[in-house]
Amino acid sequence: MKKRIIIAVLCFAVATAMCGCGLREDESQSGGNAAVQSSDYIGMDKAEEIVLEHSGYTADDVRFTKEKLDTDDGKAEYDIEFFADGADYEYEIDAVTGDILKAEREGKVIDENQSTDKTDPDGYIGTEKAKEIALEHSGYTADDVRFTKEKLDTDDGKAEYDIEFFADGVDYEYEIDAVTGDILKAEREGNNTNQNVSGDNSSQTSYIGADRAKEIALSDAGLNASDVRFTKEELDADDIRPDYDIEFIADGIEYEYEIDAVTGEILSSEKDR
Numbered sequence: 001m002k003k004r005i006i007i008a009v010l011c012f013a014v015a016t017a018m019c020g021c022g023l024r025e026d027e028s029q030s031g032g033n034a035a036v037q038s039s040d041y042i043g044m045d046k047a048e049e050i051v052l053e054h055s056g057y058t059a060d061d062v063r064f065t066k067e068k069l070d071t072d073d074g075k076a077e078y079d080i081e082f083f084a085d086g087a088d089y090e091y092e093i094d095a096v097t098g099d100i101l102k103a104e105r106e107g108k109v110i111d112e113n114q115s116t117d118k119t120d121p122d123g124y125i126g127t128e129k130a131k132e133i134a135l136e137h138s139g140y141t142a143d144d145v146r147f148t149k150e151k152l153d154t155d156d157g158k159a160e161y162d163i164e165f166f167a168d169g170v171d172y173e174y175e176i177d178a179v180t181g182d183i184l185k186a187e188r189e190g191n192n193t194n195q196n197v198s199g200d201n202s203s204q205t206s207y208i209g210a211d212r213a214k215e216i217a218l219s220d221a222g223l224n225a226s227d228v229r230f231t232k233e234e235l236d237a238d239d240i241r242p243d244y245d246i247e248f249i250a251d252g253i254e255y256e257y258e259i260d261a262v263t264g265e266i267l268s269s270e271k272d273r
């Protein structure tokens with residue numbers, strides 16, 4: 001009889017200890033604050049609703065990349081990160097009150113008293129508009145292509161959209177100015193697709209096109225198109241003076257030209273035997 005009593009007491013003690021462990025785990029989740037239990041938390045779904053409402057997006061517009069309950073200085077918070085419209089968003093939400101502790105877009109603080117405008121954040125044209133510009137220039141519609149890259153990036157401190165897509169067995173690459181919508185670069189499998197690209201939407205300055213640049217280079221070299229193999233045809237529109245980089249090989253000799261994209265003037269030429 002005594003053995004049964006001892007066993008019962010031991011079982012009760014073990015069960016109590018296990019329950020105690022469970023309580024301590026909950027406390028650790030709440031930053032060790034016994035006054036705040038996990039049952040007081042707003043929950044991950046509510047935290048998502050808060051960040052979406054603040055950013056101006058819906059759940060269908062974004063791709064969540066991080067959703068985690070964490071603690072900072074003993075304070076429980078939800079870390080929410082998502083990707084939308086070519087930009088990365090990071091939020092920290094108070095796990096109890098739902099207050100926004102941090103809101104950043106591409107590393108820049110979002111005004112906590114003002115929601116972002118997804119159609120034109122920070123004065124940018126937006127990924128969708130950049131895609132429209134690239135499609136219009138290429139002569140395709142959205143149904144004709146498969147987009148492989150849509151990213152907001154910076155080059156020499158200048159914001160631009162990198163748009164890449166696949167159509168009719170060909171890869172297209174575009175760089176679109178994030179503010180003005182100007183086409184900074186347009187390539188088709190390494191071959192320039194610009195025939196009449198505006199470097200300034202207001203002035204509508206026309207580029208001569210890659211084909212004309214090739215003709216100028218060939219004429220200067222005293223060669224015909226049938227005599228050479230082109231290895232590079234690229235518009236460099238990032239410089240103050242846009243130019244076409246034209247390279248080709250003929251009779252074992254490599255030719256390199258830089259042609260002014262507007263005037264057609266030969267800026268440089270090299271011949272390497």
